[in-house]
């Protein structure tokens with residue numbers, strides 16, 4: 745199982761992702777600087793980490809979405825590779841249109857930073873299978889632009905195609921239909937605002953994020 749983590753100027757969850765991948769999957773990821781156009785050839789999983797890429801200037805994720813590394817990310821997604829975009833990573837994935845919709849300023853205008861309960865909408869996906877019968881997990885959120893929006897047709901399509909991966913139990917940011925994470929048409933690209941890599945059972949408290957990396961390990 746080969747993984748890579750993309751590092752932008754302003755990424756601040758790249759190390760957490762590195763630790764989670766190393767600890768849960770047993771192999772350290774390649775850390776790929778955004779100016780590198782190419783990801784390692786045979787990589788199975790690419791993580792687009794959370795943070796404040798380019799200082800969130802213009803719109804969160806908008807500048808990162810135009811980095812040289814995005815060409816490699818598109819090629820990886822086009823050939824059916826797995827992609828996990830967390831928080832700023834989710835914003836980058838919508839800005840590149842690898843996932844539909846957009847993340848707007850939180851409805852309450854506050855930066856929200858706390859443990860958040862999530863409902864798992866589908867337990868048979870490559871990202872959630874290890875959760876088995878569990879319907880709810882709690883992992884951290886930390887963002888000011890997490891308010892997911894899309895037009896009604898897109899929301900209906902996401903729901904109809906079973907592409908809503910997680911919903912908030914108690915909506916923290918105004919997201920349409922309580923959506924916290926969605927997957928691509930082929931189910932291999934997941935974007936989510938909450939941070940599974942910050943809940944793998946270490947000093948940070950909580951281990952509910954582990955299941956995501958365990959699921960990916962068995963899918964790959």
Ligand SMILES: NC(=O)CC[C@H](N)C(=O)O
Pocket residue numbers: 793794795796797800804830831832833886887888889890
């Ligand atoms: N933790 C994060 O990735 C934050 C994402 C983005 N900078 C926001 O605040 O919305």
